[in-house]
Each structure stands twice: as structure tokens, then as C-alpha cells.
Amino acid sequence: MGNNEFQLLQLTIGGVSTSAWSSAGFEVMELPSGESVCQLGSVQLLFDPTYRRGIAGAAVNGMSGTIDSLEFGEITNSTSSGINAYPPSVHPNGVTRIDHLVVTTADCDRTTLALEASGIHSRNVRTFGDDGAKMRQTFFWLGDVILELVGPDQSEANGQAIFWGLALISENLQATADYLGERCTPVKPAVQQGRKITTIKTREIGITTSLAVMSPHTKTD
The missing domain is CATH 2.60.40 (Immunoglobulin-like)
Structure with a gap:
């Protein structure tokens, strides 16, 4: 946490x-x-x-x-005055909270340094993909929400960091997928071991923010 x-x-x-x-x-x-x-x-x-x-x-x-x-x-x-006016609750689709906020960047080193200069520090770094197109994930905590920074492992020029999307949590992911029906992709294993994920088809329903829904963290996360 x-x-x-x-x-x-x-x-x-x-x-x-x-x-x-x-x-x-x-x-x-x-x-x-x-x-x-x-x-x-x-x-x-x-x-x-x-x-x-x-x-x-x-x-x-x-x-x-x-x-x-x-x-x-x-x-x-x-x-x-209204930010705490409504207590956290389970939404009709089963979503309860945000797991992580995804930020994309063309220069992971630059964006990481800027975030750390503001006082938050990376907690974990992961690379994946082929050597010719290796990607990097860097994780920061914003209270109980993870900021996941994603970009090429080797920096690229002339690219800004942007808030890209959200990964949400449902305590019963299959029930959420059943509720959404054709508005989401089939549930599949997530990158994180023991977790599953579905992607909401936001473009088809008029939402301009990328959204995924995941099962809760496992005890080994």
C-alpha cells in the first residue's frame, strides 16, 4: 500500500x-x-x-x-465539498475502485525523473518484449492507487507523457463481464499471476478513456 x-x-x-x-x-x-x-x-x-x-x-x-x-x-x-459526499460503493457493473492509472510516455527516464522530483518514487520496474522493441513499466503509489508508467525501454524523441487510461477492480469479474456482455472482451488471464482481466469496448459505447477491469489482487501481489 x-x-x-x-x-x-x-x-x-x-x-x-x-x-x-x-x-x-x-x-x-x-x-x-x-x-x-x-x-x-x-x-x-x-x-x-x-x-x-x-x-x-x-x-x-x-x-x-x-x-x-x-x-x-x-x-x-x-x-x-462534494468529493466525499458519496461513500465508495459497488457500481451496478460490479466495479468497486481503481487499481491503477496508466500513463504512457516516449521517454521513461525523463518522466520517471520528473515524478520522483515531485516526491513520489518508483516501487518496481519491469521490462518486457523483444530486444528490438522492449517496453518498460514503472510503478508508483498514489495512496491506494498505482500509477503505472509505460513506454519504450530505449527513449524516443518528441513524445509527451499522457494520462492514458484506468484499470478498475471488480470483486466478481465474470459477473461484471456478464453484465457488460458485448460491451467488453472475454475474460482472460492478466499479466499479473493469478489475476484476470477484461477490456471495456469504450469506443463503441462513447467513452473516451481506455478502461479495463481486473479481478482483485492475490495475496502474493
Whole structure:
């Protein structure tokens, strides 16, 4: 478990129709301010149509500003009072929380150094793939959420780091897949030993953020 000093609190989601999230079994709520949110464990998704698409930014305790092109900001006044207004719950699709936030980069060394300069430090590094196209995964803790940094093991020029997508957790993954039906891929073994995964077909249902759902961590994780 990570250090709560850098707990991920909120993700701003752009370019969305909240009805698309609802159709995939996520409970979307409206705050008194009129803003639409979705609570995933300790993290609130704030839907903001003024952003074009995907994950536009993150709010993390102890972090602010632009970190290697990744936008980290504070909770806005209009949502700060509502961020804990709704307790974590099981969504109709069975999802309970975020397992990890995926960031892609063309330069793993550069982005890792920028994140570590902000105070969070890598906990594990993994490489995979052929020598000619080897990839690297670097893992950081943002409280109870993992930040997974993915990119080529050998840095490439002229590429920014971006918030790419989310891996979520369901306590009963097969039930989640049954609920989603044709809106997700068949359940299959995940890279992590003992876990399984399905990918939500976000493009087909109008969600601009890549989403996967996984079974819970095993005791050996």
C-alpha cells in the first residue's frame, strides 16, 4: 500500500457523455453545483465537457503543476465539498475502485525523473518484449492507487507523457463481464499471476478513456 501523503483524489474526464458511462454500469451522480461525478473507491471522476477527451488532469495530495506535460492540480472549490459526499460503493457493473492509472510516455527516464522530483518514487520496474522493441513499466503509489508508467525501454524523441487510461477492480469479474456482455472482451488471464482481466469496448459505447477491469489482487501481489 502506498503513502497517503500522495493520495490520488480526483481525475478530470473530458470529452464525455455521462450517459455512456451510465450505460456501462457506472453510477454517475450530480453534485449540488451541477457537476457530474462518479466515485470509484477513494477517487472521484469529475466529468468536464470543456476538455476534449480522455483524462485531462489529476488531483493528488501534495502535488501540483505540470509534471512532464501531466497536469496535476488541486480540487476545485466547487467540488471540494462534494468529493466525499458519496461513500465508495459497488457500481451496478460490479466495479468497486481503481487499481491503477496508466500513463504512457516516449521517454521513461525523463518522466520517471520528473515524478520522483515531485516526491513520489518508483516501487518496481519491469521490462518486457523483444530486444528490438522492449517496453518498460514503472510503478508508483498514489495512496491506494498505482500509477503505472509505460513506454519504450530505449527513449524516443518528441513524445509527451499522457494520462492514458484506468484499470478498475471488480470483486466478481465474470459477473461484471456478464453484465457488460458485448460491451467488453472475454475474460482472460492478466499479466499479473493469478489475476484476470477484461477490456471495456469504450469506443463503441462513447467513452473516451481506455478502461479495463481486473479481478482483485492475490495475496502474493
